[in-house]
Amino acid sequence: xxxxxxxxxxxxxxxxxxxxxxxxxxxxxxxxxxxxxxxxxxxxxxxxxxxxxxxxxxxxxxxxxxxxxxxxxxxxxxxxxxxxxxxxxxxxxxxxxxxxxxxxxxxxxxxxxxxxxxxxxxxxxxxxxxxxxxxxxxxxxxxxxxxxxxxxxxxxxxxxxxxxxxxxxxxxxxxxxxxxxxxxxxxxxxxxxxxxxxxxxxxxxxxxxxxxxxxxxxxxxxxxxxxxxxxxxxxxxxxxxxxxxxxxxxxxxxxxxxxxxxxxxxxxxxxxxxxxxxxxxxxxxxxxxxxxxxxxxxxxxxxxxxxxxxxxxxxxxxxxxxxxxxxxxxxxxxxxxxxxxxxxxxxxxxxxxxxxxxxxxxxxxxxxxxxxxxxxxxxxxxxxxxx
Amino acid sequence: xxxxxxxxxxxxxxxxxxxxxxxxxxxxxxxxxxxxxxxxxxxxxxxxxxxxxxxxxxxxxxxxxxxxxxxxxxxxxxxxxxxxxxxxxxxxxxxxxxxxxxxxxxxxxxxxxxxxxxxxxxxxxxxxxxxxxxxxxxxxxxxxxxxxxxxxxxxxxxxxxxxxxxxxxxxxxxxxxxxxxxxxxxxxxxxxxxxxxxxxxxxxxxxxxxxxxxxxxxxxxxxxxxxxxxxxxxxxxxxxx
Numbered sequence: 120x121x122x123x124x125x126x127x128x129x130x131x132x133x134x135x136x137x138x139x140x141x142x143x144x145x146x147x148x149x150x151x152x153x154x155x156x157x158x159x160x161x162x163x164x165x166x167x168x169x170x171x172x173x174x175x176x177x178x179x180x181x182x183x184x185x186x187x188x189x190x191x192x193x194x195x196x197x198x199x200x201x202x203x204x205x206x207x208x209x210x211x212x213x214x215x216x217x218x219x220x221x222x223x224x225x226x227x228x229x230x231x232x233x234x235x236x237x238x239x240x241x242x243x244x245x246x247x248x249x250x251x252x253x254x255x256x257x258x259x260x261x262x263x264x265x266x267x268x269x270x271x272x273x274x275x276x277x278x279x280x281x282x283x284x285x286x287x288x289x290x291x292x293x294x295x296x297x298x299x300x301x302x303x304x305x306x307x308x309x310x311x312x313x314x315x316x317x318x319x320x321x322x323x324x325x326x327x328x329x330x331x332x333x334x335x336x337x338x339x340x341x342x343x344x345x346x347x348x349x350x351x352x353x354x355x356x357x358x359x360x361x362x363x364x365x366x367x368x369x370x371x372x373x374x375x376x377x378x379x380x381x382x383x384x385x386x387x388x389x390x391x392x393x394x395x396x397x398x399x400x401x402x403x404x405x406x407x408x409x410x411x412x413x414x415x416x417x418x419x420x421x422x423x424x425x426x427x428x429x430x431x432x433x434x435x436x437x438x439x440x441x442x443x444x445x446x447x448x449x450x451x452x453x454x455x456x457x458x459x460x461x462x463x464x465x466x467x468x469x470x471x472x473x474x475x476x477x478x479x480x481x482x483x484x485x486x487x488x489x490x491x492x493x494x495x496x497x498x499x500x501x502x503x504x505x506x
Numbered sequence: 507x508x509x510x511x512x513x514x515x516x517x518x519x520x521x522x523x524x525x526x527x528x529x530x531x532x533x534x535x536x537x538x539x540x541x542x543x544x545x546x547x548x549x550x551x552x553x554x555x556x557x558x559x560x561x562x563x564x565x566x567x568x569x570x571x572x573x574x575x576x577x578x579x580x581x582x583x584x585x586x587x588x589x590x591x592x593x594x595x596x597x598x599x600x601x602x603x604x605x606x607x608x609x610x611x612x613x614x615x616x617x618x619x620x621x622x623x624x625x626x627x628x629x630x631x632x633x634x635x636x637x638x639x640x641x642x643x644x645x646x647x648x649x650x651x652x653x654x655x656x657x658x659x660x661x662x663x664x665x666x667x668x669x670x671x672x673x674x675x676x677x678x679x680x681x682x683x684x685x686x687x688x689x690x691x692x693x694x695x696x697x698x699x700x701x702x703x704x705x706x707x708x709x710x711x712x713x714x715x716x717x718x719x720x721x722x723x724x725x726x727x728x729x730x731x732x733x734x735x736x737x738x739x740x741x742x743x744x745x746x747x
Contacts, residue, residue, distance in 0.1 A: 127611045134608030142596045343592040347649075350557040351609045352581025 128357060135361035143331070143369060152327050153369065157377050160323030161316065165385055168312040173259040175203035178225040179214050182207065186234035192271065196227060201263040214248065224250045225260045240279045245271075305473035306388070313388050315442075317381050317472065318465060322436040324377060325407055325461060326429070328370045332411020333428035335362060336503050337418050355503065363408060370404040371397075390475035399467055399481070402488040406460035409495035416499040416506070435461035441469065463487045508571065509534050510657050510688045511556060516565035518551050525551045527717030528565070533690060535656075538683055538707050540699070541692040542727060543714035549692040550589055552714065553659050556690065557586045570656060582610070585655035587646045589662045589692075593634045599645055600630035603652070610653035620648035623678055640671025647675055651682065658682060658689040664704070676703055683707060696731040 144150055180196060182189050197204045206223060208214050214226035228246035236243045247264050251257045273294050280290035306313050339345055381387045389396060411428055418424035439462040445453050456462045467484040470476050511533040518526040525548040533539045543549045554560040555567055558574050558581050567574040570583050593602050607617045621627060624644040629637060650658060664672055693699045711727035713720045
């Protein structure tokens with residue numbers, strides 16, 4: 120008798136799962152979004168960040184001194200990898216205009232009497248103007264200019280010491296006694312592609328998944344066929360459980376090509392084992408699906424459910440602290456962010472791809488995602504059973 | 507004899523509007539009960555309550571010996587054809603039958619039997635959205651009969667269907683009743699129904715109006731309807747003209 124009940128339940132589960140596959144496959148719009156959305160995202164983002172680091176920032180230099188020293192300085196700036204001198208205007212006003220028009224990002228003005236002041240060991244004021252309207256350009260330009268000015272300062276200091284009677288070797292040693300050796304770990308070349316491409320593609324993927332999950336309950340209860348399902352006396356738990364298995368399996372299937380391309384073709388870093396990474400993705404898929412299911416349980420119709428889902432999914436990437444640190448956000452925003460599964464996921468993948476911090480460190484991330492999943496599914500079940 | 511359906515003082519409201527206002531009804535095994543009412547009278551609301559789809563405000567509803575509020579076990583012995591097209595729109599005809607066979611724990615033999623009896627073989631590969639009204643209704647009734655239900659609820663089964671499909675559906679309903687099945691069929695057009703063979707198999711007619719149900723013999727119900735039509739005609743001055 121018990122075997123009969125189990126086998127009939129299994130038969131129902133399989134029928135619901137098969138029907139869910141048909142449903143997802145035959146919804147052409149959803150099919151395209153799910154299959155192509157994240158892959159397309161990965162390709163576009165990889166192409167976007169193919170340069171990997173920002174080089175050749177357009178720079179204008181005004182040399183008002185026209186001395187041997189000032190020409191040497193212009194050459195030093197021109198020789199840096201990150202700056203590219205594209206204009207040599209004659210005045211500060213012209214530099215201002217070039218920056219206004221967006222033709223250059225960095226403007227350097229070498230004042231008159233530059234060589235004379237250096238030789239007399241007087242203070243020289245070099246004007247360096249950076250267009251701050253593009254943060255990425257500005258940050259890179261500022262770092263490069265800082266490095267150049269540091270070198271120039273050191274050279275000037277050494278010359279001063281030599282002029283004061285110090286032996287050249289001693290003067291150089293005096294300036295290199297304290298060295299700052301920069302060692303960017305985990306992403307030594309500060310490669311934008313390593314940092315951003317996978318995260319951006321996964322952001323597209325999680326939005327596509329949220330779209331699907333948002334249809335889980337309302338996609339059935341909002342249809343006329345819901346009457347037949349209710350009249351058939353089918354267990355709601357069995358029904359939605361079977362549907363959910365298919366949807367979560369689909370989420371994982373759609374992310375696999377993204378991972379294959381990322382790690383095998385584009386050679387993006389993955390410090391941890393692939394299986395750990397996939398397990399973490401599965402935990403997130405569960406939490407995300409549960410959140411979408413919760414949204415679909417209280418929404419009045421499919422359109423509203425999609426809207427609610429997107430309200431959560433779209434800003435979550437900004438709120439998750441991946442591109443802007445969570446610690447720099449107001450306390451209340453931080454607290455809200457930690458409620459979202461996306462925050463745990465994107466923070467987690469950053470650790471897993473670059474550092475592989477181990478199970479002990481990652482356990483809270485896995486646990487948080489599973490807790491979000493359990494709570495959201497429970498709330499969705501309660502709401503759905505009462506509606 | 508224990509009734510298959512027993513409804514006592516049933517009240518149903520949607521918002522502030524009273525849909526069913528103390529409905530009492532008993533339907534017995536082997537009976538074909540006609541549920542008549544104009545559009546919006548509450549026929550669908552009553553059938554949905556009997557099918558366990560909708561909750562109700564007050565009263566008591568027993569279906570196949572089970573309290574509809576406390577148990578869903580009666581649903582496994584129930585068949586339903588809704589007024590709206592409620593088959594799975596994303597599935598083909600065969601897939602609907604297959605899916606509902608599994609959900610209702612019906613046998614494959616039953617599935618093949620209804621396909622044959624309702625002459626659906628030629629339509630199995632078509633999406634349900636592509637089916638004509640008559641074929642759709644045959645498929646809907648075939649799905650409802652998959653689990654050999656003891657009680658069949660049909661909401662406006664014969665609306666806008668072709669004569670061939672009407673004939674097949676009538677034949678199968680007779681067969682169902684002859685095998686001991688019980689059914690409640692709603693309709694909203696007394697003129698059309700009283701001229702069909704179906705009217706001859708209806709044992710009683712429940713007239714639902716302003717939330718209340720009055721039960722008549724089929725002949726009485728038809729007379730009542732004709733009186734009502736005359737009264738409408740007199741009020742509009744049509745008879746004098």
